[in-house]
Amino acid sequence: MLKELLKPERIILNLVSTKKEDVLKELVDVLDLPEEKKKIVLETLIKREEIGSTGIGKGIAIPHCRSAILDKVYLVVGRSKKGIDFDAIDNKPVHLFFLLCASPRDPESRYLITLGKIAEISRKLSRDKKYMKIEDENEFIEYLISLEGK
Amino acid sequence: MNKVLKILIVLNDLDEKLKIFKDQKYREIFNISSKMIETWEKKRENEFKKLPIEVQENYERLRKRYGFGLASVTEGSCNNCNQKLPTFMLAIKNPNKELLTCPNCGIYIIL
Numbered sequence: 035m036l037k038e039l040l041k042p043e044r045i046i047l048n049l050v051s052t053k054k055e056d057v058l059k060e061l062v063d064v065l066d067l068p069e070e071k072k073k074i075v076l077e078t079l080i081k082r083e084e085i086g087s088t089g090i091g092k093g094i095a096i097p098h099c100r101s102a103i104l105d106k107v108y109l110v111v112g113r114s115k116k117g118i119d120f121d122a123i124d125n126k127p128v129h130l131f132f133l134l135c136a137s138p139r140d141p142e143s144r145y146l147i148t149l150g151k152i153a154e155i156s157r158k159l160s161r162d163k164k165y166m167k168i169e170d171e172n173e174f175i176e177y178l179i180s181l182e183g184k
Numbered sequence: 185m186n187k188v189l190k191i192l193i194v195l196n197d198l199d200e201k202l203k204i205f206k207d208q209k210y211r212e213i214f215n216i217s218s219k220m221i222e223t224w225e226k227k228r229e230n231e232f233k234k235l236p237i238e239v240q241e242n243y244e245r246l247r248k249r250y251g252f253g254l255a256s257v258t259e260g261s262c263n264n265c266n267q268k269l270p271t272f273m274l275a276i277k278n279p280n281k282e283l284l285t286c287p288n289c290g291i292y293i294i295l
Contacts (some may be wrong), residue, residue, distance in 0.1 A: 070185075070280075078197045083199070085220055090213060100200040102193065102254040103294055105263050123215060138200050138252045139263060146207055184197045 035144075035151055036182050039109035042171040049114040049131070050062060057078060057118050059099055061110045061133040071103045075090040075135055089122025092160035096152050098134040100145055113177070115166060130165060132156070155181045185280045191234050192243065192292055196254045198228040199247070239283075246291055254292045265289035 044064050051057035062076045078099040082088065089095040106145055110133040118126025134150045136145040158181045168174045204210055205221050218234050232275060246253035255264040267288040276282065279295040286293050 074193060081197065082201065085224065086215055088214060096213075099197070100204070102196045102252060103256045105256055105258040137256070137263065138196070139255070146204065146210065149213070150209055 035148060036109070036155070037139050037179050039173045039179060040106060040111070042107050043158075044108070044110045044156060044177065045171040045174055046110070046112040047169060047174065049112045049118070049154075051114070052116070052118060053082065054118065054120050057112065057114070057120070057131065058075070058083075058133075061097070061112050061131060065108055065135070067104075076102055077098065079133075079135075081122075087118040087121040087123065089124075089128050090156060091124040092152065092156070093117065093122075093124065093126060093129040094156040094160060095120050095122060095128040095130070096132045096134065096156070100136050100138050100140070102138055104135055104137045105135070107148065108127065109134055109148070111174070113165065127184070130156075130159065141177065151182065153160055188235060188239055188283050188284050189280055189292070190293065191231060192227045192254050193294070195228065195235070195243070196252060198224060199252065202228060233245075242290075243292070250289070250291060252291075254294060255286070257293055257295045262286040262289060262291065262293060264291045269293075284289060 046064065049057060049060055051060045056138055058079050059076055062072050065072060079097050082099055088097045104146050106152040114129055117129050120128040134148060134152065155178065164177065168177055202224060205216055222292065234262050243253040250264055255261065255262055257269060261268050265286060266286050270287060272283065285291060
């Protein structure tokens, strides 16, 4: 499932942002959408963070939204070696971000299933910090896919 | 952008968030409490009230029928019914300054 969504151009191995809103913008910027739509997606994500942080702990966050302006599912993965304060539930800095955005038209509940899959992979990632060492986008994708199968 | 369309985008976002909050597994992963849901239901109610009455009725009717009341357009086709929009609609300059609906399914559209 993740294989279809993970693209090298949507992997950012060295995030430059240091603040919560900036990192969301950096992740959204990778989407091939017009600027007006990117702005709407960003606002939607910020509003979601107001409910409660999507930083699920152990250095991982899964910002996500479903918006009528989108026509498909997008997954962007970003890594910050330094870590970013994202108000995570364990108050620890976040090193790995999975941004998931989708259209509300989702008859197979792919969005929810993908969110569950990412949360499952996140648990495995938090035990094995190899993701901090990989420096090639394709290798990073292969690594994430290998965890999905484990 | 059209004022009503702006409200519809926010409303659609709130509706999608509330929809997903119903999922137990989701609530567990992201620590969503019943109180949080109540707060967002109120926000949704307030946003809904900002719409003109006729748009309120239409939006709710569309939601009952399709699950959502707003859709985007990809390569000239409505993302709800997949039908091509008429050329004159696609030729409108700054289309999101107007509140447009798909001539086939009636859903509010954002281009």
